[in-house]
Amino acid sequence: MRQASRSLSALLAGATREFAHVMVIDTPVGFRSMDAASYSPELARLTVVRAPALDLAGEAAAALAKAGAGFILLMGRSRSIGLDHSSRPPTAQGPC
Numbered sequence: 900m901r902q903a904s905r906s907l908s909a910l911l912a913g914a915t916r917e918f919a920h921v922m923v924i925d926t927p928v929g930f931r932s933m934d935a936a937s938y939s940p941e942l943a944r945l946t947v948v949r950a951p952a953l954d955l956a957g958e959a960a961a962a963l964a965k966a967g968a969g970f971i972l973l974m975g976r977s978r979s980i981g982l983d984h985s986s987r988p989p990t991a992q993g994p995c
Contacts, residue, residue, distance in 0.1 A: 904931065904934045905934070907934075907935075907972070907974075908934045908935040908937065908938050909938050910972070911923065911935050911938070911940055911945075911972055912935060912938035912939060912940040913938075914970040914972070915940040915941040915942075915944045915945050916940075916941055917970075918944065918969035918970045919944065919969060920944050920945075920946065920968070920969065920970075921940075921944055921945050921946070921969070921970045921971075921972070922946050922948065922963055922968055922970065922971045922972070923945070923946070923947040923948070923971075923972045923974060924948050924950055924956045924959050924960050924963075924971065924972070924973050924974065925947060925948065925949050925950065925956070925974040925975070926949070926950055926951075926952065926953050926956055926974060926975035927949060927951070930947060930972075930974045932947070950975075953975040956973055956974075956975055957973065960973045
């Protein structure tokens with residue numbers, strides 16, 4: 900498992916213990932539930948929604964935030980603003 904994936908999975912699992920409900924808004928290439936499972940999230944507090952496109956995922960996140968959602972994890976790729984780290988080759992340290 901890559902370091903970024905581990906960090907997000909740990910963050911997500913912690914959020915399910917801190918907040919009443921946690922939302923993951925995902926595009927088809929992002930969230931891997933098996934990575935998160937290793938950190939024992941509270942599954943009854945977790946909802947994962949797959950959006951067909953990043954712009955729709957952003958709209959969903961904005962609507963949930965306005966509605967008072969406590970924790971929203973928005974997953975996806977966006978090369979235009981430099982957030983896509985998944986296609987970068989491993990660093991000199993190698994994969995974690």
